[in-house]
Amino acid sequence: MALSSPGVEVNVIDESFYTPAAGATVPLIMVATAESKPNGSSTGTAAGTLKSNAGKVYLITSQRELTDSFGNPTFYTDASNNPLHGSELNEYGLQAAYSYLGVANRAYVVRADVDLGELSGSASSPAGPAVDGTYWFDTDDSNYGIFVWDKSAQKFTNVTPTIISSASDLVGVSGATYTGVKSSVGAVGDYAIVTWNTENKIWYKNSSNNWVQVGSEDESYFNNIGFDTATTWSATTWASSHATVIGSKSPGSLANGGAIIINGQTVTNSGGTVETLAQSINTKSRQLNMGVGAKVTTAGRLELYSDGTSKADGSSMDGGILVQIPRDGSGNATSTYAGPSVADTGDLGIVEGYYAGPALQISAHTKIPQWKSGDTVDIGATTYDAIRPNGSVWIKATDPNLGASWKLKLYSNATGLWTTVNAPIYNSAAEAIKAMDATGGTKISTGMLFIKANTTGSTDPLAQFKIYRRVTPSPTTATGGVNNPAFTAGTKEFTISETIAGNATPRTAQTVTFTGTTAEDMVAAISAEGLTNVLAEVTATGAVKISHKLGGEIILTEVAGNPLTTAGFVTTKPDNVYSAPADSGATIVISNWKPLVYTASAGAPSSTPEDGTLWYSTTLDEVDIMVHDGVTWRGYHNVNAGTEIIVSATQPTVQTDGTALVNGDIWVDSSASEVYGQNIYKWDGNNLEWVAVDVSDQTTEDGILFGDARYGYTGATGDTAADISEYLTSDYLDPDAPDPDLYPRGMLLWNTRRSGYNVKKFVKGHVDLNDNNGRNIRFQGSGTSYNGGTDESMASYKVDRWVGWNTTAEDGSGLFGRHAQRKTVVAAMKSEIDTNQDLRDEETRTFTLLSAPGYTEATSNLVNLNVDRGITGFVVADTPFRLGSTATELLNYGNNGSNALADGEKGFLTYDEYMATFYPSGFTTDVNGNNIVVPPSYMMLRTIALSDAVSYPWFAPAGTRRGGITNASSVGFIDGEGEFKAVALNEGVRDTMAQVKINPLTYITGSGLVNFGQFTRAKNASALDRINVARLVAYLRRQLTLLAKPFMFEPNDKITRDEIKQAAESLLLELVGQRALYDFLVVCDESNNTPARIDRSELYLDIAIEPVKAVEFIYIPLRLKNTGEIATLGAN
Secondary structure (H helix, E strand, O other): OOOOOOOOOOOOOOOOOOOOOOOOOOEEEEEEEOOOOEOOOOOOEOHHHOHHHOOOEEEEOOHHHHHHHHOOOOOOEOOOOOEOOOOOOOOHHHHHHHHHOOOOOOEEEEEEEEEHHHHOOEOOOOOEOOOOOOEEEEOOOOEOOEEEEEOOOOEEEEEOOEEEOOHHHEEOOEOOEOOEEOOOOOOOOOEEEEOOOOOOEEEEEOOOOOEEEOOOOOOOOOOOOOHHHOOOOOOOOOHHHOOOEEOOOOOOOOOOOOEEEEOOEEEEOOOOOHHHHHHHHHHHHHHHOOOEEEEEOOOOOEEEEEOOOOOOOOOOOOOOEEEEOOEOOOOOEOOOOOEOEOOEOOOOOOEOEEEOOOOEEEEOOOOOOOOOOOOEEEEOOEEEEOOOOOOOEEEEOOOOOOOOEOOEEEEEOOOOEEEEEOOOEEOOHHHHHHHHOOOOOOOOOOOOEEEEEOOOOOOOOOOEEEEEEEOOOOOEEEEOOOOOOOOOOOOEEEEEEEOOOOOOOOOOOEEEEEOOOOHHHHHHHHHHOOOOOEEEEEOOOOOEEEEEOOOOOEEEEEEEOOHHHHOOOOOOOOOOEEEOOOOOOOOEEEOOEEEOOOEEEOOOOOEOOOOOOEEEEOOOOOOOEEEEOOOOEEEHHHHOOOOOEEEEOOOOOEOOOOOEOOOOOEEEEOOOHHHOOOOEEEEEOOOOEEEEOOOOOOOOOOOEEEEOOOOOOOOOOOOOOOOHHHHHHOOOOOOOOOOHHHOOOOOEEEEOOOOOOOEEEEEOOOOOOOHHHHEOOOOOOOOOOOOOOOOOEOOOOOOOEEEEOOOEOOOOOEOOOHHHHHHHHHHHHHHHHHHOOHHHOOOOOOOOEEEOOOOHHHHHHHHHHHHHOOOOOEEEEOOOOOOOOOHHHHHHHHOOOOOOOOOOOOOOOOOEOOEEEEEOEEEEEOOOOOEEEEOHHHHHHHHHHHHHHHOOOOOOOOHHHHOEOOOOOEEEEEOOOOOEEEOOOOHHHHHHHHHOOEEEEEEEOOOEEEEOOOEOEOOOOOHHHEHHHHHHHHHHHHHHHHHHHHHOOOOOOHHHHHHHHHHHHHHHHHHHHOOOEEEEEEEOOOOOOOHHHHHOOOOOOEEEEEEOOOOOOOOOOOOOOOOOHHHHHHHO
């Protein structure tokens, strides 16, 4: 602004433009890894491996940051820990980045959107993760705490039960219930837990080969007519499966008319044998409902059993048996069947006394059953030992010393992990509430679990368990399902009981009585009882609401007038209302504990795979081949009856059943996995020879098409793989099967959708049921003529499918094994490079090297990316791991002698002045110290970084000074056996490599491993056919761009032209001093900035450079002279 009065105004004009210094060498490294890997310290998930972060550009500054972001590089081994060299699952790019960051501090890393973990392979199709919030009862990881009593040893033995989870092992299955376990399951003496439903009953297989529920007792059998004539019988309850009294003698005969007293009842023998005595005992037991049974063993010994209802004192049901000797008024024995002591055991080998029946106890490890000698019981005025018989069971309900520990696990989608949830065992909800919260329930949070034992509520416990989950915190409330209930006139009565803080049993039930007919009357009656924790009220809608203020349980029982039913608590149960246990006598329970919904299994629950899930099928011997019959594709047997599809590593001479080969038999040679699917033969029955099928022929009747035909063998089972044999006689086709009209009669169709050893992708909704008016355009139904019939309705079809993914090569042949894996990974890698727009942002992301270690196929994509970025970088490419080291192999590969259609393992097609490729692969160790094979770029990225650190990009990273390889111990290739074969490239081989512009990595005596070449894959002979020059030019592109930007929008006049010229000359002059250029010339004046160009707002800065070339060929002529000649030459 001009001054209007005397003063001083200072203006600053910044003309100090300069070209910023170039940054250090920074590579872009494309990687493929498993998804959701743990980070390097295993403290969480590596963020860079999350699916949501695929394609994200990470600037990594250290090895630690790399492993935090992407986890440790994974290299696979076999079952014997031998390395799988060249595996398509190995994380070559990540290993290269890790090595590079060992000598540098900046690298851009991008992960392709492919999960190598999904490609690890399995024989069966994978499932998806469990639904968030799923509970899993891990039956394999659980302990059940079953201890069986040994009377003689006076100790318990822990037993592991069989897990029965299938209805096929059960009898009486109806809905979610069953009546027993099949006798064909297990062996006598086994225990089992049935996890098929939520009752979790524990069973025992007795000597009658019957499965009986542990703890079960029933006198019905001993009361049957006909039982009294039996001397042996089949026990159908647990109590009657274990002898309470066992005679030790086998008397051939007994005194006729002798007697024995059992539980106060005198039993007189109707004959003179053990058998007649057993019949007499059984008759008396049936007549008097004694609950005792007698049996004679095959050895002739008497055994007495209790069904659990026997009464040793004659009145109190204790399950025991009291054996007494009949005596006269003087106390003398009138029968010698039983004896008075162990010294005199009588005729039967039975000592007079009390015998406790089999017992089941469910208790904590601190409450050991009192079943040993010295543990007593009073029968009348007499005290006896309470020793339990063999087979009594203690279920130790707490974890210590092999006690019960049921593993309940909860799945979280957020973490992808199963978390164990504590689930203790208690005999009742009241016991659980007391143990979890002494205040009565207010501190029990939603989601807590407990396992309720003896779920029927029987006095004598049954071994069955139900898992409960806390669904809401306190209070516990239930509202009747009837608004304004109209109770019948007269007296209504029910009982109510509540849990009390600090008590393991509910309080004694109180009787609630009222005569009114309204909800208010019922509420008033409940309130009048003065219950400790129970409240009642009438809701705004007129319903009865009952609450436990601490969050405990309320037990209610109908007595008279059905008031609970009328109020809507019984018939249709509202929230928090459940039927009371069957043997409890109560009607309903109001509780915040709800039976848990869960999956019980040995393996973690799963779901339908996520859409897009990949699966590498490892099965070689499952092949579905169809054949064209002139109209459509048919099951192979339906056209060629009696034939076989034989998958074999050796040439078959007969069919698999030993019969003669049949014309049309197919042999798939599986001897070499590397070429699986390439060697297919048909048996010529006329000439008796195997004839090769041309796998690249998809046009003639002798050819074979590789394509998706079907996954299931019917539409209704279309998402499920059946046994491969089923497909031989099935003509079913999925609606997207190859159109048979396009192929000739006789052509084979290898169904890649169902056959194994390839990659498949799960696609939800793959089949559109509305397409073609809901009919299958490829299939007309079984038994049709396939010519003019009606397309089959798809109404019953499953819509999801596993579809073949990257299943064919460029020539139409099939891709199998690692080739299928590789194509899947390469496709994702190429897609990421081609579509990632962040990689094309050269303004904010500057990288000077580009590489996809291990993936030769991505070379052309990296070249195109470099072009998109203004050719400011240099591509470091690889050669295949399995490329042999002979001159012939290298020449054919470099010149694409196999006529490959794209860069890959068969040939190399890409030429570019800003790309170089290297050979061979390297041998080194991974972060775990295991031997691994790495691609050439792994070595060269680090070698270039080290070279640039001591020189400049325009110095060749080759030779013994700057081409030393420091991250590998050897170089070579992977042979046909999968082993690494070290090589040293001789001069002849190196000369051949020079012809095809592949740079050798080789061993130089005295210097070790070095890069001994610096050719680019330039299309033509020029200065750009050398790496140092190409990198110099890329460097100049970057620097000149930075130099010129400050002059944008400046006046297009001589001053500006002189300034930009001066800046360019300064830059180039510096490069002369840094041995990049011999000379240069810069022109920026009227000669190249004509008026026309100026009018178009254009400024031209023409630069000519003479780049310094690297010494590659040293010639040293050595001349031999006669004595004295050299001195003469020097004098002249």
